[in-house]
Amino acid sequence: MIIVTGGAGFIGSNIVHGLNARGIRDILVVDDxxxxxxxxxxxxxxxxxxxxxxxFLARIQAGERFGAVxxxxxxxxxxxxxxxxxxxxxxxxxxxxxxxxxxxxxxxxPLIYASSASVYGMGPVFREAREFEQPLNMYAYSKFLFDCHxxxxxxxxxSQVVGLRYFNVYGPREQHKGSMASVAFHFHxxxxxxxxxxxxxGSDGYGPGEQRRDFxxxxxxxxxxxxxxxxxxxxxxxxxxxxxxxxxxxxxxxATRWHRAxxxxxxxxxxxxxxxxxxxxxxxFTEADMGALRAAGYDxxxxxxxxxxxxxxxxxxxxx
Numbered sequence: 001m002i003i004v005t006g007g008a009g010f011i012g013s014n015i016v017h018g019l020n021a022r023g024i025r026d027i028l029v030v031d032d033x034x035x036x037x038x039x040x041x042x043x044x045x046x047x048x049x050x051x052x053x054x055x056f057l058a059r060i061q062a063g064e065r066f067g068a069v070x071x072x073x074x075x076x077x078x079x080x081x082x083x084x085x086x087x088x089x090x091x092x093x094x095x096x097x098x099x100x101x102x103x104x105x106x107x108x109x110p111l112i113y114a115s116s117a118s119v120y121g122m123g124p125v126f127r128e129a130r131e132f133e134q135p136l137n138m139y140a141y142s143k144f145l146f147d148c149h150x151x152x153x154x155x156x157x158x159s160q161v162v163g164l165r166y167f168n169v170y171g172p173r174e175q176h177k178g179s180m181a182s183v184a185f186h187f188h189x190x191x192x193x194x195x196x197x198x199x200x201x202g203s204d205g206y207g208p209g210e211q212r213r214d215f216x217x218x219x220x221x222x223x224x225x226x227x228x229x230x231x232x233x234x235x236x237x238x239x240x241x242x243x244x245x246x247x248x249x250x251x252x253x254x255a256t257r258w259h260r261a262x263x264x265x266x267x268x269x270x271x272x273x274x275x276x277x278x279x280x281x282x283x284x285f286t287e288a289d290m291g292a293l294r295a296a297g298y299d300x301x302x303x304x305x306x307x308x309x310x311x312x313x314x315x316x317x318x319x320x
Contacts, residue, residue: 005030006076010174013041018222030056041173060103074113081139093142110160117167119144127289160232167241171218172315187255195266197252200274204284208271209249211284214241217308234296241288242302254309
């Protein structure tokens, strides 16, 4: 059996579908379905069972083994970068992941978990080393602190443990995320509604819409997770982006080209004044240093925005 926490969420549900594509259906999904709309991410997936995240935590803290577990993909978290209830975030993200690590180590079960590129704060260097890490919000701090908790233990752990620092992920099954969904999703909706895209004006020395992020399609995220499932000798904390920063304008143009190819009118860009409350708190540039993951053996290419965005919008068109 394979356990996927956060398995009804964005990345978790895509991992479930990736496992299904391999013919794997012996999957235990762990999540919090207070927002029941997330069930739609699994309505076309095949799983063995579902457990609420609190019930799962109680059972692993009691030492329950769940039979033969091949691996745990831990994607569950409070992922809101605007959540400032520190007690809540640390309980859900940090303490929960510590308990899961202890359980996996005791049972010698591989653990592949979601860290975050937000641990780097404003950058400008995005490499897996303490001197480049300075989280700026509670979500980032909770992810950072668990990575720090793991680092001194890694050499002494006999089973696989991998942390993946996701950069700006976009793609299918993120519709439930609301304001936290990707800019590709928001641009698509803006174009459908008004034929125009809204972008921030210039900031931090970048021209209007020229702020740059490392945008990575969720299919590439799934491919790396499944490669790690096949590579139990690999442990460590790794960046997971494309290694190539692209501008918000690039994403907007890719979405606009797709809409025009469907025969839709419009496609202009409206630049709005950069918000005062984000000044000094906004990542105007991110770009993953992918040297560590490449050195570990992952050699497949990653989709650029020009490839990934239309593929995503094709999926949205098929799924409504």
